[in-house]
Amino acid sequence: MSEICPRKVRGALVAGYQFCITIGLMLASCVVYATQDRKDTGAYRIPIAIQFIWALILAGGLMCLPDSPRYFVKKGNLAAATSSLSRLRGQDPNSEYIQVELAEIVANEEYERQLIPSTTWFGSWANCFKGSLWKANSNLRKTILGTSLQMMQQWTGVNFIFYYSTPFLKSTGAISNTFLISMVFTIINVFSTPISFWTVERFGRRTILFWGALGMLICQFLVAIIGVTVGFNKTHLDANGESIANNVSAVNAQIAFIAIFIFFFASTWGPGAWILIGEIFPLPIRSRGVGLSTASNWLWNTIIAVITPYMVGEKRGNLKSSVFFVWGGLCTCAFVYTYFLVPETKGLSLEQVDKMMEETTPRTSAKWKPSTTFAHAAEDGMLNVPAEKQV
Template sequence: MGQMSAVASVRAEWRAIVICLFITIAAFQFGFDSSYYSGILAMEPFIKAYGHYDTATGGYILSSSIQSLTTSIINAGEFVGAISSFLVDNKFGRRGGLFVSSAFVVIGTIFQVAADNLGLLITGRLLLGYAVGLISCLVPLYVADCAPARFRGALVSLYQFNIGLGLLLGVIVDNSTKHRNDSGSYRIPMAVQLIFPIILVPGLLTFAPESPRWLLSRGKIEQARESLLRLRGDRPDLIESEMTYLTGLVEEERRVEGSWGDLLKWNVDGRKAYLGIALQAWQQGSGINFITSYGIVFFSTIGITNSFLIQIGLYLVAMPAVWLNQYCVERFGRRLMLLLSCGMVATVLLIVGGAGTAPSKTLALDRTIVGMVYIFMVVFNLALGPAVWVVTSEISTGPNRGKLMATSTATNWFCSWMVTFTFPYLFNADAAGLSAQVGFIYGSLMVAATVWVFFFLPETSGQALEEIQILFQKGVPAREFKCKSA
């Protein structure tokens, strides 16, 4: 009966599901950029163009500072994009903001492809980062607004799945161009990013509506009704019922005027801001960016051959875990899955750190590290990757919804920048030279994250956004959320 009910729900809500699936395509941009740049850092033409000749090795190298700056600068753009997403959303809407992000993708890509010096390359990556920052806020908000409550967790999780597909595509393109001896080896992967706005923009123009909730908040009643017609189909009674419900919610939010100051007080929104900020910080504390941004360099440095193929396999094994997450976060809840994921990620990272303490390298040791990194990608994507976006979009409720989402997502990008910027200095031999022992740093953070999730994270699965808001208003303790809603 449960299965039939789910099938019936899919049939009834197929329009909204398809539209939400399409919107998550924007996440490809995020994933692709993270992985393709990792590959070009190891390409000889790129190293010659932006590195320097090292007399000790008799070849060209990229210094830790160049690796750090060119890789992490995109996170600075993402931080600005996430913070300003509230203003973009307020002015143009969720859908309109995706047009803005698409424009910045095009401009940023052109700058990178045309770059013949470090300044232009950095500018292009900064602009592209701004676009990704907008995407990371607006896509989860759009999906949370438009998805049927029953499938909201799974559809928001697809954001992470499409990030994973983008990661995979980036390495595949790199692997296809790595043997070129000219600048095409790295310019072609850069140019591929133009594909994503070419796919997204026509769909936004033709069939993806603006969020009905956002339209009602701007007094655009008839446009909101048309948006619901696209999402729900020709079901007049349901549409009018939802219009009445959403209108009441919007009016209630207007009566309770929100402000940035509310996020700094320990009240309803202050608690939500703290939870969103902490969740995003813990996700990046796993060190995921040392795999996505430096994975190929990491594997090459510890002595692994065919590092490009290893990286492709790494992203492939993560795909089933993301799909499994979409079932598990609904069946077992966000909180339990995050507890399991954080605990397993901590274990794997501590093993990697331990392997890095071995006095001499062996083939068995290298394989152990690679195996642990593969397991890392599986257990990370089982919950810590996708479920964080689900929970932050769900707790971002009430009049400060856009501000809450912008704040938590900006935290993600700031912490992402910290990991990306510091990793070369921690890992490389010309700096701290920790190599695989960096696992101790990220593993310890994940132990702390597991404890934090147990004590502070509320369960938000199976509840409407408005029910979640009521629980926060009542000050329900984290571990009583589920039973109170029942």
């Protein structure tokens, strides 16, 4: 998606990917809510069966998906690259607009090939880890940035809420219909995500991640503090021997701050991490870099899904609301991480992002402006790479 979108709306369109994920979560929650009272196998068969419908829609959509012009340039097929770019931009193949953008892509590809020569299948993966850890524009630094971005996204604890909010809220005894509350959380997730379509292009990627992390850590700590003082953690047994919260109003306040947390996540880190990983990698390693970053997302997703029951289970850690101190601490890590390590890529072409990361630091990246294009630099003979810089 990053490779085919115009740079002025690239962030908003890539954020649409996360928006579709949130719609899926909401629909799944609605289906589960509708089948919660079934006593037969339909309680789990129906939610699973409905997923086949969306798989068929996806398969049909893939048939219409255009190939990336950057992919064709990488393969040396300039005619196909021109045709693809013309189709994507709605311009004549011979127009100046198409030719200028194509020249920039070609010049950047030639420059990157000097830095990262073609190699074997194994070598192409190894290229993701080449370069110095202390060099901002090295492949290794970019790979660490991409994988750690997705790790931080999972560290926010958002999937603890989406995966375990139903049994967690039920354990308080203060919520009559926990499935309904969980569904409301997913609805908030859906309607908060489109806000990023505007903010990511208006304020930038780095900015929304920074303030989003701040908002999330405040909400997480508030949920934890309320919980251990007057909320989830303070319960008594009712006449039926069931555990029930002493202060229902405090529990409602916790639920409200969880909802606000979801708003901050959905409008910032939810789409923001996906946008950045599609922009920071150079063309020769982009597909593998994005693949490694996505693998990091699902690795930490799985780890958190596995360890959470041990953290909050009554016969395990039984942390109750104290688990939000953990998520709050991790959101604080994301806040500090964003300030020191996340660059600003707003308004730059994918080729310019690479140059920006070479010439500036994350904290000053928002002020960087391109002084020339790769195409002009190539014409002036400025893109010859010294042998010592090649990998």
